[in-house]
Amino acid sequence: PRKKTQKIKPQASGSVQWHDVASCEDPKYELREVIEFLRNPKQFTKLGAKVPTGVLLYGPPGTGKTLLAKACANEGGAAFFSASGSAFAEMFVGLGAARMRSIFKTARKHAPAIIFIDELDAVGAKRGTDFSGERDQTLNQLLVEMDGFDVSKNVVLIGASNRLESLDPALLRPGRFDRQILVGPPDLNGRKEILAVHSANKPVVGVDMEKVAKETAGLTGADLANLCNEAAIHAARAKRDRIVQTDFDEALEKVVAGLESRKVMRPEEKRTIAYHEAGHAVVAEVLHD
Numbered sequence: 001p002r003k004k005t006q007k008i009k010p011q012a013s014g015s016v017q018w019h020d021v022a023s024c025e026d027p028k029y030e031l032r033e034v035i036e037f038l039r040n041p042k043q044f045t046k047l048g049a050k051v052p053t054g055v056l057l058y059g060p061p062g063t064g065k066t067l068l069a070k071a072c073a074n075e076g077g078a079a080f081f082s083a084s085g086s087a088f089a090e091m092f093v094g095l096g097a098a099r100m101r102s103i104f105k106t107a108r109k110h111a112p113a114i115i116f117i118d119e120l121d122a123v124g125a126k127r128g129t130d131f132s133g134e135r136d137q138t139l140n141q142l143l144v145e146m147d148g149f150d151v152s153k154n155v156v157l158i159g160a161s162n163r164l165e166s167l168d169p170a171l172l173r174p175g176r177f178d179r180q181i182l183v184g185p186p187d188l189n190g191r192k193e194i195l196a197v198h199s200a201n202k203p204v205v206g207v208d209m210e211k212v213a214k215e216t217a218g219l220t221g222a223d224l225a226n227l228c229n230e231a232a233i234h235a236a237r238a239k240r241d242r243i244v245q246t247d248f249d250e251a252l253e254k255v256v257a258g259l260e261s262r263k264v265m266r267p268e269e270k271r272t273i274a275y276h277e278a279g280h281a282v283v284a285e286v287l288h289d
């Protein structure tokens, strides 16, 4: 028997609320406009205002792009449809384009709606770099759908990408993803806010979050969420019912070490780091306090 193609349904945007997305002040500010549009499109269209219906969130993984898209859907009372660019790339020839078409079609039926396409680079890479032409077909279909966007239909497309430079320039043209918003790693204050969000539902006692935030420069929201979870695991393994400073210290060690082993180091880098670490050891030995 022929396998029926998977039906496209709105997904739960979960319970992601606006305030669950910590830091990210700039993206949140820009996305307010989209939410107001979803809630009350007439207010915009009657004045002849053109609202961006294609918004591109770009930045390193784990900085909260998916979270932002879901929070937008919740705030705007919109149905949430999501697809991953890499899933299109794995499909048989022609199927990716067909699926793209039906996602838009279904979303229009459920309007107000947000279509979220994660890993946009997997479909939206510069054309002509793909042997089978399959990705190009999917990309072409996406462009066709975007050009056919009817603002009165109340559907907003949000794309997410790690690399803006690798996207086909056609995607970034006016009328398509013409609003590009950087979602970067959090600064000190942002990290404090994210840590607060992820420890809010945990029995954290007497932990200096300012210190934790200071020690986690460069970590993303996802890393920080992971850190809070590791701290809770550590406390559980110590059979305590509270999460204390040592749990965070141990978790930090683990998370940061995990991050370091993720990238492959060149011998030259290893050598430099060895000198650097030896410096720490010498100083610690000489200056006891």
Ligand code: ADP
Residues within 6 Å of the ligand: 020, 021, 022, 023, 024, 060, 061, 062, 063, 064, 065, 066, 067, 068, 160, 194, 197, 220, 221, 222, 223, 225
């Ligand atoms: P991206 O889509 O940018 O790769 P996600 O939105 O999927 O990242 O984030 C992964 C997880 O990391 C989220 O589910 C959340 O737990 C945490 N996270 C990331 N950014 C934030 C943030 N700004 N505030 C709170 N949690 C965050």
